[in-house]
Amino acid sequence: MKIPPVKGTRDFYPQEMAVRNWIIDGWKKVSLRNGFEEYDGPIFEYLKMFQLKSGDEIVEQLFSLTDRGGRDLALRPEMTPTLARMVNQRINSLPRPVKWFSVPRLFRAERPQKGRLREFFQWNIDIIGEDSVLADAEVIFTTVDYLRQVGLTDRDIKVKISSRKFLAGFLKGLGIPEQKLGALYVLLDKSSKLPADAFEELLIEQIPEKSISDKILKFMTEQSSEQMIDLIGPNECARTALDEINQVFEYLKNMGVSDYCIFDPGIVRGLAYYTGIVFEVHDVVGELRAICGGGRYDNLLKDFGGPAIPATGMGMGDCVLEILLREKWLLEKQLPEARLEYFVACVDESFKDATVGITMALRSRGFAANFSYKSGKLSKQLKQASDSNAKKCIIIGEEFKDKKLVIKDMVTGRQEEVEEDKFFAGLEKS
RNA sequence: GUGAAAGUAGCUCAGAUGGUUAGAGCACCAGAUUGUGGUUCUGGGGGUCGGGGGUUCGAGUCCCCUCUUUCACCCCA
Numbered sequence: 001m002k003i004p005p006v007k008g009t010r011d012f013y014p015q016e017m018a019v020r021n022w023i024i025d026g027w028k029k030v031s032l033r034n035g036f037e038e039y040d041g042p043i044f045e046y047l048k049m050f051q052l053k054s055g056d057e058i059v060e061q062l063f064s065l066t067d068r069g070g071r072d073l074a075l076r077p078e079m080t081p082t083l084a085r086m087v088n089q090r091i092n093s094l095p096r097p098v099k100w101f102s103v104p105r106l107f108r109a110e111r112p113q114k115g116r117l118r119e120f121f122q123w124n125i126d127i128i129g130e131d132s133v134l135a136d137a138e139v140i141f142t143t144v145d146y147l148r149q150v151g152l153t154d155r156d157i158k159v160k161i162s163s164r165k166f167l168a169g170f171l172k173g174l175g176i177p178e179q180k181l182g183a184l185y186v187l188l189d190k191s192s193k194l195p196a197d198a199f200e201e202l203l204i205e206q207i208p209e210k211s212i213s214d215k216i217l218k219f220m221t222e223q224s225s226e227q228m229i230d231l232i233g234p235n236e237c238a239r240t241a242l243d244e245i246n247q248v249f250e251y252l253k254n255m256g257v258s259d260y261c262i263f264d265p266g267i268v269r270g271l272a273y274y275t276g277i278v279f280e281v282h283d284v285v286g287e288l289r290a291i292c293g294g295g296r297y298d299n300l301l302k303d304f305g306g307p308a309i310p311a312t313g314m315g316m317g318d319c320v321l322e323i324l325l326r327e328k329w330l331l332e333k334q335l336p337e338a339r340l341e342y343f344v345a346c347v348d349e350s351f352k353d354a355t356v357g358i359t360m361a362l363r364s365r366g367f368a369a370n371f372s373y374k375s376g377k378l379s380k381q382l383k384q385a386s387d388s389n390a391k392k393c394i395i396i397g398e399e400f401k402d403k404k405l406v407i408k409d410m411v412t413g414r415q416e417e418v419e420e421d422k423f424f425a426g427l428e429k430s
Numbered sequence: 431g432u433g434a435a436a437g438u439a440g441c442u443c444a445g446a447u448g449g450u451u452a453g454a455g456c457a458c459c460a461g462a463u464u465g466u467g468g469u470u471c472u473g474g475g476g477g478u479c480g481g482g483g484g485u486u487c488g489a490g491u492c493c494c495c496u497c498u499u500u501c502a503c504c505c506c507a
Contacts, residue, residue, distance in 0.1 A: 004480090004497085004498070005498095007497090007498070007499090050507080053507075060431085061505075061506085061507090077507065078507045080507075081507090106507095108506085108507085110504095110505070110506080111431080111432095111504090111505095112499085112500090113500075113501070113502085114500075114501075116506080269506095270505080270506055270507075273507080289506085290506090293506095315507085345465095345466085347464095347465050347466095348464090348465090377463075377464080377465090377466095378464095378465050378466055378467095379463065379465085379466060379467070380467095381466090381467090382466055382467040382468095383466095383467050383468080384467085385467065386467040386468055387467085387468090390467095393466090393467085395465075395466075397465060398465085406465090406466095408466075408467090410467075410468090413466090413467085413468095415466085
């Protein structure tokens with residue numbers, strides 16, 4: 001009976017595994033150099049933990065199970081609740097701010113499509129316990145630091161930045177009641193995906209008063225903060241939030257990544273838990289879904305039963321990123337080749353023991369070395385050496401009776417006889 | 431969860447209107463080459479044509495169901 005892979009999952013053959021490792025290694029490296037420490041949690045949690053924040057709709061997109069003790073559990077669909085739980089547990093002993101990152105494997109029972117699978121990896125960085133927008137700027141910088149590192153330029157991607165606080169302030173200032181905000185957020189979030197006239201139509205459905213809907217339209221397309229000020233008028237809330245946004249852009253300029261960043265009032269970010277600066281990174285062409293997103297969530301720790309502590313963070317999935325990197329030919333340019341330092345071959349069966357012995361001697365000195373199980377033709381073994389991308393091949397033949405090895409450089413094709421002792425003595429030095 | 435398209439070897443794909451034993455390239459294995467790889471040539475293995483049912487003398491081909499993939503919705507924590 002043939003069993004197929006589960007819907008929405010991927011098999012990582014060595015070739016794909018190399019890609020995955022390269023992406024994740026990059027995430028880790030950049031996190032560490034930006035001062036983040038790595039953490040991880042269990043891959044499943046109480047189902048309740050994920051219901052708590054987001055309600056029943058989310059539960060349908062969870063892989064859940066009941067253990068033998070009757071506990072309702074779920075495979076984690078995101079990392080933030082686990083982070084909140086872990087930080088809350090030790091909140092009094094952790095030095096603040098907490099700057100942590102993680103690369104969890106996550107699960108969502110959605111219908112798979114381009115850039116979205118049921119099992120994936122996500123880079124998370126979070127700063128907890130700091131309410132300055134400098135922390136928001138640092139999260140954005142770290143994100144760009146990675147994307148820039150892998151070769152994406154400001155012509156490939158843009159960080160679109162806005163503020164929940166700003167948007168809420170503006171809308172309330174127009175006299176829009178609190179209970180309408182949720183539905184409006186959802187619509188505004190889509191403004192970039194919809195054709196302009198369709199968006200306008202939907203907006204008028206929600207906001208029939210033309211004077212107000214016009215202002216919202218203008219707001220969504222406005223880019224310069226000077227004209228924003230005219231638009232929001234003497235609205236205290238919105239002004240404070242706009243100052244914050246400007247402050248973030250100043251920090252980002254100072255950090256040297258302002259070419260990547262633009263203000264975009266259309267960035268709203270799906271659900272309710274964001275409270276301040278929000279951002280998404282998109283490909284400039286706009287063909288793919290968001291590469292990553294993040295923002296400030298000052299109420300979350302409190303929602304999870306802890307003290308009111310501010311937090312800001314970012315999550316980046318591996319699927320969309322990989323698609324973009326492939327499109328830009330950045331993967332094949334940068335992926336390190338799997339390399340063997342030495343391949344040890346013998347000319348016939350009588351030298352097999354010596355071949356194994358030399359290989360092990362190399363391995364015990366820390367070199368990646370391999371040999372062939374078959375002692376057939378030398379040409380076969382050399383082909384295997386070549387296929388496994390070995391830098392050098394050691395040939396064991398008649399010379400070995402005089403304690404000599406033949407060292408063949410697989411790139412140049414040149415080879416030389418070296419005494420075994422001298423060969424290993426040379427290795428120790430280097 | 432809704433809608434659309436597709437599924438033939440490990441991969442990319444041929445296979446007019448239904449008709450003998452389903453093909454090619456790449457990949458894999460072996461030989462040409464008894465101490466020298468990446469090139470070349472020759473040969474070989476590998477398919478319940480996604481699965482099940484139906485129509486027919488006969489189905490890879492037509493019909494129905496199902497699974498999977500892709501795309502668009504929903505959603506995006």
